[in-house]
Amino acid sequence: xxxxxxxxxxxxxxxxxxxxxxxxxxxxxxxxxxxxxxxxxxxxxxxxxxxxxxxxxxxxxxxxxxxxxxxxxxxxxxxxxxxxxxxxxxxxxxxxxxxxxxxxxxxxxxxxxxxxxxxxxxxxxxxxxxxxxxxxxxxxxxxxxxxxxxxxxxxxxxxxxxxxxxxxxxxxxxxxxxxxxxxxxxxxxxxxxxxxxxxxxxxxxxxxxxxxxxxxxxxxxxxxxxxxxxxxxxxxxxxxxxxxxxxxxxxxxxxxxxxxxxxxxxxxxxxxxxxxxxxxxxxxxxxxxxxxxxxxxxxxxxxxxxxxxxxxxxxxxxxxxxxxxxxxxxxxxxxxxxxxxxxxxxxxxxxxxxxxxxxxxxxxxxxxx
Amino acid sequence: xxxxxxxxxxxxxxxxxxxxxxxxxxxxxxxxxxxxxxxxxxxxxxxxxxxxxxxxxxxxxxxxxxxxxxxxxxxxxxxxxxxxxxxxxxxxxxxxxxxxxxxxxxxxxxxxxxxxxxxxxxxxxxxxxxxxxxxxxxxxxxxxxxxxxxxxxxxxxxxxxxxxxxxxxxxxxxxxxxxxxxxxxxxxxxxxxxxxxxxxxxxxxxxxxxxxxxxxxxxxxxxxxxxxxxxxxxxxxxxxxxxxxxxxxxxxxxxxxxxxxxxxxxxxxxxxxxxxxxxxxxxxxxxxxxxxxxxxxxxxxxxxxxxxxxxxxxxxxxxxxxxxxxxxxxxxxxxxxxxxxxxxxxxxxxxxxxxxxxxxxxxxxxx
Numbered sequence: 126x127x128x129x130x131x132x133x134x135x136x137x138x139x140x141x142x143x144x145x146x147x148x149x150x151x152x153x154x155x156x157x158x159x160x161x162x163x164x165x166x167x168x169x170x171x172x173x174x175x176x177x178x179x180x181x182x183x184x185x186x187x188x189x190x191x192x193x194x195x196x197x198x199x200x201x202x203x204x205x206x207x208x209x210x211x212x213x214x215x216x217x218x219x220x221x222x223x224x225x226x227x228x229x230x231x232x233x234x235x236x237x238x239x240x241x242x243x244x245x246x247x248x249x250x251x252x253x254x255x256x257x258x259x260x261x262x263x264x265x266x267x268x269x270x271x272x273x274x275x276x277x278x279x280x281x282x283x284x285x286x287x288x289x290x291x292x293x294x295x296x297x298x299x300x301x302x303x304x305x306x307x308x309x310x311x312x313x314x315x316x317x318x319x320x321x322x323x324x325x326x327x328x329x330x331x332x333x334x335x336x337x338x339x340x341x342x343x344x345x346x347x348x349x350x351x352x353x354x355x356x357x358x359x360x361x362x363x364x365x366x367x368x369x370x371x372x373x374x375x376x377x378x379x380x381x382x383x384x385x386x387x388x389x390x391x392x393x394x395x396x397x398x399x400x401x402x403x404x405x406x407x408x409x410x411x412x413x414x415x416x417x418x419x420x421x422x423x424x425x426x427x428x429x430x431x432x433x434x435x436x437x438x439x440x441x442x443x444x445x446x447x448x449x450x451x452x453x454x455x456x457x458x459x460x461x462x463x464x465x466x467x468x469x470x471x472x473x474x475x476x477x478x479x480x481x482x483x484x485x486x487x488x489x490x491x492x493x494x
Numbered sequence: 495x496x497x498x499x500x501x502x503x504x505x506x507x508x509x510x511x512x513x514x515x516x517x518x519x520x521x522x523x524x525x526x527x528x529x530x531x532x533x534x535x536x537x538x539x540x541x542x543x544x545x546x547x548x549x550x551x552x553x554x555x556x557x558x559x560x561x562x563x564x565x566x567x568x569x570x571x572x573x574x575x576x577x578x579x580x581x582x583x584x585x586x587x588x589x590x591x592x593x594x595x596x597x598x599x600x601x602x603x604x605x606x607x608x609x610x611x612x613x614x615x616x617x618x619x620x621x622x623x624x625x626x627x628x629x630x631x632x633x634x635x636x637x638x639x640x641x642x643x644x645x646x647x648x649x650x651x652x653x654x655x656x657x658x659x660x661x662x663x664x665x666x667x668x669x670x671x672x673x674x675x676x677x678x679x680x681x682x683x684x685x686x687x688x689x690x691x692x693x694x695x696x697x698x699x700x701x702x703x704x705x706x707x708x709x710x711x712x713x714x715x716x717x718x719x720x721x722x723x724x725x726x727x728x729x730x731x732x733x734x735x736x737x738x739x740x741x742x743x744x745x746x747x748x749x750x751x752x753x754x755x756x757x758x759x760x761x762x763x764x765x766x767x768x769x770x771x772x773x774x775x776x777x778x779x780x781x782x783x784x785x786x787x788x789x790x791x792x793x794x795x796x797x798x799x800x801x802x803x804x805x806x807x808x809x810x811x812x813x814x815x816x817x818x819x820x821x822x823x824x825x826x827x828x829x830x831x832x833x834x835x836x837x838x839x840x841x842x843x844x845x846x847x848x849x850x851x852x853x854x855x856x857x858x859x860x861x
Contacts, residue, residue, distance in 0.1 A: 238742075241608050241751075293748075296738060297734060298735075300737055300738035453665050456736070457666075
């Protein structure tokens with residue numbers, strides 16, 4: 126009898142949480158949150174949430190409000206929407222380019238990291254244009270916009286053509302002084318297109334874009350080759366491009382990418398020697414390879430890759446940024462020198478000497494000769 | 495004055511009770527604290543702190559060997575008389591009660607922040623009270639069984655920390671000793687607080703069935719704690735950039751938000767729920783020995799009454815001074831400093847005095 130008394134007492138206490146249950150129909154689960162500045166440079170917040178009510182015709186709801194901060198925006202969303210707005214399931218955070226052009230804009234994200242309810246695995250994406258175009262994008266056609274965007278990003282990450290920028294990795298790049306942040310870039314043409322990477326400087330300010338191929342090269346430099354990686358190159362050294370076909374085009378499927386970084390400090394300058402060793406199959410070439418030995422082909426590919434890497438590094442140094450994370454090496458191996466320039470690492474890196482040495486090994490030429 | 499003849503615990507239970515107390519809140523607060531003081535060299539401080547704690551534990555066992563059939567209170571009574579027994583009991587009651595209450599409140603605040611933001615703190619307190627009351631009402635071998643059970647049920651929690659390893663960069667740890675030894679040594683003091691719990695050997699020793707293994711047991715318990723703390727700290731340090739780690743108040747908890755399995759999101763909530771078991775093995779033995787000490791002072795027969803009185807006092811405390819993280823931290827620092835004094839200085843000084851007294855006695859004995 127005594128035991129049962131305890132059990133009864135316990136059950137009653139455990140029931141306390143049940144008074145506050147919320148049926149899913151009454152929840153507005155935000156899947157996409159967008160932040161941007163409008164024409165008058167005031168913050169606007171946009172969100173997209175699915176509807177679980179069967180009687181509704183639409184299956185997603187989108188709203189745009191003006192507010193002073195993310196948390197502040199919640200009360201306006203609450204005023205608009207059917208259910209309680211919850212931010213715990215945000216899949217994608219869209220940030221307008223206009224915001225990224227401000228210095229220290231990232232303070233607006235504070236609540237995301239401060240409030241334990243937020244998921245830190247949401248993808249952060251830069252919107253080239255107005256976020257309203259993306260959020261209000263014909264929702265009947267793409268009723269699963271959040272899912273669609275998430276899938277596209279995931280596939281591109283899988284193919285090493287965009288970076289996997291979640292809130293937590295983004296935070297590391299923003300606040301860690303030894304590297305600078307970058308974001309996948311989305312824009313609306315006729316469709317929504319996720320393409321390339323936006324580069325940010327040490328203050329989080331937007332400085333430039335990378336194309337898809339350049340993003341892949343950057344990911345090789347970061348040693349972050351994912352499952353698949355295809356590089357396409359024009360081999361101008363072998364054949365001149367004439368006619369409508371790009372007749373010097375060659376594509377390789379790289380299945381092994383190794384990177385080695387050696388760093389030294391000489392004469393008041395950092396030196397970084399980056400050795401890259403790629404192994405891959407030729408999957409496409411639009412010109413005959415008569416009289417060209419495999420060795421020569423490898424040489425030509427190496428030369429072209431070297432050129433493209435160098436262009437990428439020039440771009441990085443011009444903008445005084447460090448998306449590769451070379452600062453991590455500087456800190457680990459030249460701590461005393463690095464400490465002096467910690468606050469201005471991007472500037473210091475622009476003075477550094479970075480040389481890339483590419484080695485390409487052809488594994489197979491494919492099924493046709 | 496032997497009060498400990500009835501219940502015995504075996505070596506495994508002895509190891510896991512000590513290890514269980516050591517592995518408490520420290521597992522999630524330690525990486526952040528170390529990073530604040532010593533940067534990414536903090537893990538060295540954790541190992542050094544562990545070594546010091548092993549030395550202190552060894553001295554405690556040497557001390558307890560002088561009077562193997564009683565707890566520290568019996569030992570003090572044996573050498574210094576009845577007034578000393580009362581004094582020792584009062585000191586230990588104060589320390590144990592304080593650290594139990596402070597840890598309990600800390601856990602409740604964590605639960606409220608991370609899992610149940612809308613639940614009233616009193617209800618959380620009552621929920622925690624019930625299992626604690628049930629376990630503490632019994633004898634010490636129940637504590638032992640519980641500690642062993644919880645260890646094997648929850649040591650996978652440390653393994654969960656291996657999952658964010660794919661984002662880790664071990665270069666963050668280099669160079670080792672980047673700012674010299676000074677910040678590391680400063681961090682050692684904080685690190686030692688996380689190893690508090692070995693001082694329970696002062697009370698646990700007489701219950702152990704095979705006393706020849708007491709030394710080995712306490713060392714193993716310490717090594718297990720060192721391993722757990724070091725693994726988690728190194729993983730946290732390699733995950734975050736050294737500049738950003740100090741931005742988070744509990745980096746070791748935030749890191750868990752990264753883990754996402756196909757079938758489950760927000761794994762940190764499940765982690766935290768299991769983590770409560772790990773913390774319970776800190777609170778429950780402390781509570782048990784609080785009650786043990788109060789029983790040595792008065793009303794020996796009414797074990798459960800003492801537990802109730804403790805809960806009543808804690809409840810009044812949280813009603814009158816609604817706890818906040820900051821305020822609880824201040825009290826916790828005080829409790830940890832007390833534990834440091836008791837675990838280290840008190841045991842070492844007492845051991846020296848007792849050794850001298852023994853030598854004198856031997857000499858004065860006629861051959």
